[in-house]
């Protein structure tokens with residue numbers, strides 16, 4: 396037991412990995428179709444859209460902050476892009492860049508409120524959640540923007556085009572997800588920036604005293620979070636052929652759940668991209684598997700809530716074990 | 722006498738109506754260990770906070786090696802070669818020893834843009850430093866600070882101060898909450914730091930600890946320095962206690 400607890404605290408992603416394997420075994424033994432190619436490719440398609448947001452959230456939470464406005468940006472960014480494209484004669488590429496620039500700006504505003512005005516990120520991003528969602532609803536009168544005229548555009552193929560490998564259909568978005576996951580994993584674990592992110596979340600005063608630019612680090616991460624949420628929203632709008640001003644509602648909590656289940660500390664200082672990737676799959680497989688084994692879909696939240704509580708209990712137990720050695 | 726390192730002239734600090742420091746003069750020479758004593762609330766921490774850039778003085782000047790300097794932040798102080806070690810606050814407990822040693826001054830391997838940490842170099846220097854400050858146990862530099870004892874944490878903070886060539890290391894009550902062996906360890910680190918040419922200001926409530934390592938004792942009372950040249954070799958603990966409590970006059 397001592398060995399296992401040591402492993403779990405040094406590698407916080409081991410706990411969720413065990414859980415993921417257990418889930419796959421249980422679901423497959425109840426319904427063997429669970430691991431079918433069709434089911435895998437369906438699951439992957441949505442997974443990466445939420446997953447992109449969770450990857451950025453991992454870094455932000457490691458730095459000790461979080462972002463509740465990501466679901467609203469997921470809705471707002473594609474609405475801006477398609478409203479510009481449909482309503483004016485600017486090309487799609489430019490509309491895309493404008494929309495992402497607005498997402499970046501929103502991230503800057505979030506970061507500025509949190510670091511400069513020293514308002515907790517919970518309150519700042521809650522406010523931004525309402526502002527961004529309200530803006531999306533206001534500029535569309537609540538109606539979805541059409542995006543099917545995107546089919547001829549190279550950009551839409553570049554962002555979400557699909558590749559058929561036998562029976563397995565893979566979307567370009569999976570490639571984006573893998574790329575971002577590798578980059579952010581490298582950044583967090585191997586670079587100076589990653590060291591600063593962990594130090595900012597672990598002990599901001601000590602980090603500042605050593606010359607770490609804590610505020611600049613956090614602002615960058617707020618920008619990353621908004622930009623990737625917007626990017627994910629654009630991908631989703633092309634895949635589903637609609638930019639709905641309501642889409643992404645409630646995603647912020649699901650994303651935070653993915654990150655926390657993966658072993659990133661809610662209070663900052665410790666985070667793992669590998670854990671988050673596992674957390675993403677745990678939540679998506681749960682949603683998918685519960686339906687496939689015949690549990691009513693409405694019961695989904697009971698299981699997610701129980702897993703979150705279980706993971707938090709595990710990590711707090713590990714932290715207390717470590718502290719008592721100190 | 723050796724080179725004058727730090728000179729504080731008529732430095733004052735008030736917190737609203739409270740005068741925590743009322744015009745203090747203090748000199749520290751190179752290679753000297755100064756013990757700073759005084760009762761609770763005498764102003765010791767305030768004095769070193771001003772010197773380490775953590776709070777801004779209300780009046781007076783600070784010169785380092787003869788040049789007047791502005792201390793607006795702890796980074797300013799570190800840039801001027803002044804390192805401060807508190808019981809806990811100076812380290813990030815989630816990060817490893819090596820990463821704490823180099824926090825804010827990380828060595829980079831390859832392109833600056835990619836910013837990849839040179840972990841081999843960090844580990845090598847860290848092991849070397851841990852030996853230098855006299856950590857006898859074999860602790861790998863990848864160990865997180867959270868797994869270290871209080872004394873070992875002090876040792877890491879001192880090692881960092883020594884590595885970055887700080888001239889003056891300030892220790893504010895570094896032996897609080899430490900056991901006998903660990904306290905001896907910290908005192909030994911102070912001797913090692915002195916031996917390698919660093920100056921120290923050492924604050925502790927236990928006068929016996931102070932007597933074991935310092936060259937000179939400075940006593941503060943109610944925001945003022947009341948004695949600044951007590952030689953621990955020729956003075957008794959009791960005499961110093963009388964000065965601290967104000968029973969000498």
Ligand SMILES: Nc1ncnc2c1ncn2[C@@H]1O[C@H](COP(=O)(O)OP(=O)(O)OP(=O)(O)O)[C@@H](O)[C@H]1O
Nearest residue numbers: 736739740741759760761762763764765766767768
């Ligand atoms: N942030 C602050 N705001 C208001 N007053 C303060 C503040 N910090 C210190 N003081 C006051 O300044 C005086 C000196 O405090 P200081 O912490 O320097 O004492 P000290 O000598 O370090 O005492 P101790 O031995 O208890 O650590 C005290 O009267 C204290 O109440």
Ligand SMILES: [Mg+2]
Nearest residue numbers: 765766767893
């Ligand atoms: Mg004090």
